[in-house]
Amino acid sequence: MEQGKRSVRFDNELQVEAYCFQGIMQRFPNHFHEYYVIGFIESGRRHLICKNRDYQVQSGALLLFNPSDSHTCEAIDDAPLDYRCINIKRRTMWRVAEEITGKGCLPYFSETVVPDSGLTELLRQLHHMIMEGRKEFDKEELFYFLTEQLIRKYAEPGEGGSSPFIHQEAEKVRLYLETHYEEKISLDKLAAMADMNKYSLLRTFTRLYGITPYRYLENIRVNKAKEFLEHGGEPLDAAMAAGFSDQSHFTNYFKEFIGLTPGQYRDIFRE
Structure with missing residues (x-):
């Protein structure tokens, strides 16, 4: 360990x-x-x-x-x-x-x-x-x-260095992930939204943003959970609010990305 x-x-x-x-x-x-x-x-x-x-x-x-x-x-x-x-x-x-x-x-x-x-x-x-x-x-x-x-x-x-040539369809997918993170999302739905096949979407999105759509969604969910924990929420409630399927899945990803467990992060703000 x-x-x-x-x-x-x-x-x-x-x-x-x-x-x-x-x-x-x-x-x-x-x-x-x-x-x-x-x-x-x-x-x-x-x-x-x-x-x-x-x-x-x-x-x-x-x-x-x-x-x-x-x-x-x-x-x-x-x-x-x-x-x-x-x-x-x-x-x-x-x-x-x-x-x-x-x-x-x-x-x-x-x-x-x-x-x-x-x-x-x-x-x-x-x-x-x-x-x-x-x-x-x-x-x-x-x-x-x-x-x-x-x-x-x-x-x-600048506003973060965003290229003016961002692919419109991939940007549509990114914005959808930002606003529907708590829902169950499938690659089929994202590909249909962008009017691309699944491979083309994955390749375009990753090239533009340096991260796959699913990894992007995980990041959004972890960041939303952080906001919930900062206000004193319980880890289980944070997991559900952010769209994670179960607390174990949430805890593993949270520690992988943040380096702390959800409970440890919440306690920072309780102090």
């Missing part, structure tokens, strides 16, 4: 959450988040695939994931992972970015991995403040300063 420590803390003042994974060997499957992830490797090496690019990520590297950036990673040379990150929801990033730039749009980080970035140390300091429950406003100062530097150095304006 894998050994390791996983800690998460939500900061009410900044409206962000901080993750700390220590001694983790887990392989994370192809997935995405609905929020920005700003992280760094404290120790260990990882093979990362994001936006159809391969990276070997080492200690000190800064990681920048936009919402919906599909990615997967696994250990290199059986080295345990020591990882820190801060998760920023779209609405929080929009507010902060608008204050910094004076423009009402979300930044899009064009670089996923920045080796030896000078901002890694600032992120390390901010992460430590959040995990320690720091109340002084120097934490907020650092958050704004770091975000300003990230946007200035590594971002371009």
Whole structure:
């Protein structure tokens, strides 16, 4: 059984959450988040695939994931992972970015991995403040300063980098998954909706979004369950509300994607 420590803390003042994974060997499957992830490797090496690019990520590297950036990673040379990150929801990033730039749009980080970035140390300091429950406003100062530097150095304006040439039929399927996640969905229905055969839909959708339709649906369901748990809901109720067929199936996928059990995640917000 894998050994390791996983800690998460939500900061009410900044409206962000901080993750700390220590001694983790887990392989994370192809997935995405609905929020920005700003992280760094404290120790260990990882093979990362994001936006159809391969990276070997080492200690000190800064990681920048936009919402919906599909990615997967696994250990290199059986080295345990020591990882820190801060998760920023779209609405929080929009507010902060608008204050910094004076423009009402979300930044899009064009670089996923920045080796030896000078901002890694600032992120390390901010992460430590959040995990320690720091109340002084120097934490907020650092958050704004770091975000300003990230946007200035590594971002371009936009709504998340969506291509203007997105295939209309595949986009129709994606939007259907977003709004009907709690229902029983079949590939036959999705293919008919897109007026494609099943293979063509799978190939087109995966090429456009970097993830299969079913994996996309799983991500949506996990993210909806997270929202339910954040408001104190029970894991079983969260599973049903998000469209999972049973709690066991839900727990396995939740831990696979998030690295915590549903109960552990709920308890963060109860605290």
